[in-house]
Amino acid sequence: MKTLPPFQIGSVSDPTQVYPPREDTFFLMRHAQKELKPDDIVLEVGTGSGYIAAHLDGCLYVVATDINPHAAIMAKLNGLNVVRTDIAAGICRIFTFVLFNPPYIPTHPEEKCDDWLEYALDGGFDGREPLRRFLLQIPEVLTPDGRILVLISSLQDFEKCEELFIKFGYFFQTIGNEILDDGEELRIYHLQK
Numbered sequence: 001m002k003t004l005p006p007f008q009i010g011s012v013s014d015p016t017q018v019y020p021p022r023e024d025t026f027f028l029m030r031h032a033q034k035e036l037k038p039d040d041i042v043l044e045v046g047t048g049s050g051y052i053a054a055h056l057d058g059c060l061y062v063v064a065t066d067i068n069p070h071a072a073i074m075a076k077l078n079g080l081n082v083v084r085t086d087i088a089a090g091i092c093r094i095f096t097f098v099l100f101n102p103p104y105i106p107t108h109p110e111e112k113c114d115d116w117l118e119y120a121l122d123g124g125f126d127g128r129e130p131l132r133r134f135l136l137q138i139p140e141v142l143t144p145d146g147r148i149l150v151l152i153s154s155l156q157d158f159e160k161c162e163e164l165f166i167k168f169g170y171f172f173q174t175i176g177n178e179i180l181d182d183g184e185e186l187r188i189y190h191l192q193k
Helices: 023-035 069-077 129-140 158-167
Strands: 041-045 061-066 082-084 095-100 142-153 171-179 185-192
Touching: 023 095, 023 142, 023 171, 023 185, 061 069, 069 082, 095 129, 129 142, 129 158, 158 171, 158 185
Parallel strands: 041 061, 041 095, 061 082, 095 142
Antiparallel strands: 142 185, 171 185
């Protein structure tokens, strides 16, 4: 288990330690807005700046989580209901719609930094470690008919991610894809148990 970087109670959020909205953020947000229902109770896992959660209009309630204290403070300052936690630890099963843009950059131990921003980027040795943890934990907070949108990058290997969806008991379909300027492909997957 990695030792968390120091953070002082009452510290002011450091925006350099928070993942800023980028192409992947906007891509997930557009699809989330299309899938959103008026009676949804939404959880955005790993909210970062809170950009997506702040732009979800037309549902009952939105909660955001992030392990990064700087991100949690920034999201709170942006008017969001935010819980500082790892994925959804300690949260009750009430959500009908869950969004996740997992950290997906493959990162070897010698490449790790000792800062909070790393939590938004570090996908573990294969880029899929945060996704594995999410797929295992999120049924604890999802209603039986709940839906999930998760963003997956070609850096993670789509086929291997789809194998994880099946392994953890999810039905899935791809509902969008986008190619970035550097050739990286992003896909949005719709998951249900």
